[in-house]
Amino acid sequence: MQVTTQIGNNHDFQLKRAILIYEDQISQRAKFATVHRVTQSHPGQPSSLAPGTLLTAHFLEHLLHGLQKPAPAVLLAENVLAYNSDLLTWWTPPRLHRMFFSDGAEDRRTISGETCPHPALVWKVRRGCLFLRALAEPVRPKAETKLMVAPYWNTEPQQGDVCEGDMPRPRQTDVTNMLEWEEGFFNSRFTHPSGMGRLTAHTGGFIGLWTELMSKERFPEKYLVECQQTLRQFIEER
Numbered sequence: 001m002q003v004t005t006q007i008g009n010n011h012d013f014q015l016k017r018a019i020l021i022y023e024d025q026i027s028q029r030a031k032f033a034t035v036h037r038v039t040q041s042h043p044g045q046p047s048s049l050a051p052g053t054l055l056t057a058h059f060l061e062h063l064l065h066g067l068q069k070p071a072p073a074v075l076l077a078e079n080v081l082a083y084n085s086d087l088l089t090w091w092t093p094p095r096l097h098r099m100f101f102s103d104g105a106e107d108r109r110t111i112s113g114e115t116c117p118h119p120a121l122v123w124k125v126r127r128g129c130l131f132l133r134a135l136a137e138p139v140r141p142k143a144e145t146k147l148m149v150a151p152y153w154n155t156e157p158q159q160g161d162v163c164e165g166d167m168p169r170p171r172q173t174d175v176t177n178m179l180e181w182e183e184g185f186f187n188s189r190f191t192h193p194s195g196m197g198r199l200t201a202h203t204g205g206f207i208g209l210w211t212e213l214m215s216k217e218r219f220p221e222k223y224l225v226e227c228q229q230t231l232r233q234f235i236e237e238r
Contacts, residue, residue, distance in 0.1 A: 018049055035059060080175055081122070081141070082235045088173050089124045089235050092182065094138050094219055099210060102191040107207050112189075116210055117219040122147060124234060125173045125181060130162040132185070133234055136221050143232040148224040149199060153190040153206060157197030157227065160234065165191070198225045 021033045034052030041048075074083070082089040098115050101108040120135035132155050134148040135141055154163045167188040170177040193199070193206070202209035202223045209223055229237075 015047065019055060020049075020052060074175060077175055077178070079140070079178075081231065083175060086127050087124070087235070088175065088178070089122065090178050091120060091122045091135065091141060093120050094118060096217070097186045100187065100189045102189045107211065111207070111210050111214060114214045116213045117216050118186075119148070119151070119219040119221065119224060121150060122231065122234065123178070123181060124160070126238070128169075128173065130164060130169070130181060130185065131160040131234070132162055133160050133227060133229070134224050136224055141231045143230065145231045147227050147229050147231060147234055148221075149197065149227045151200045151206070151209060151224065153192055153199075154188075154194050155199075156195035157199055157225070158195060159237070160227070160229075161194075163192075163194045164188075201225050 015038045018036045018038055019033055020036065021030050023029065024031050033055040035055050036049040036052040038047050039050050040046075076083060077090070079090045079092060080088070081091060095118050096115050097118055098113055099111060101112040103109070120138040122133040122135060122141060124131040124133075132150040132152070134150045135145070136148055141147070149157045150160060154165070155161070156163070162185065165188065168180075168184040170180045170184075173181075199206050200209045200223050202212070204211070213219065
């Protein structure tokens with residue numbers, strides 16, 4: 001056996017090691033693997049496998065490091081709070097945006113389509129799932145900033161996870177599509193309370209809050225409820 005591959009004039013690839021995987025014929029599952037050096041007694045003669053050693057995690061890490069291509073540098077927007085391969089967290093200042101509700105009682109229909117003020121928000125996407133918190137102050141939060149419950153239906157108060165339903169959202173998550181997550185959330189329809197806990201301190205509850213805020217310019221932070229969680233805890237929570 002002899003394998004030599006050339007690509008252009010700058011590379012000369014030769015077979016140096018082989019991995020053999022041993023499978024249990026009863027369970028049909030791989031049980032262990034061995035790594036073997038590929039040897040050749042004389043030039044031009046077939047290669048052979050030297051005695052093997054058990055495959056280790058250290059060898060796999062070394063192999064993965066050698067096969068990986070360097071990740072391209074990413075320019076982070078100022079509102080990004082944390083970012084890695086499976087997590088993106090960012091914050092947005094207060095804004096005005098329309099709200100949409102599913103068909104139902106008259107009080108929902110009164111609010112649906114109206115422009116309302118929204119508080120500063122902290123958004124987290126982990127492995128394709130959206131989580132949302134609010135901020136009591138419209139400034140970039142720090143690690144120990146205490147977060148507030150996001151005052152929205154379809155958003156669970158205790159963990160902040162959003163019941164996305166048929167909400168439009170990006171196929172992949174990176175710093176270039178944060179606005180797609182935001183617009184997908186606000187342009188979908190709020191349908192129901194999610195989970196246990198208070199969404200707002202307003203005496204009229206959720207519907208009373210947004211009925212009062214129709215056509216207003218600013219969200220009153222006094223209507224937010226503490227969630228007993230800091231930004232650091234929100235980011236690290238799995």
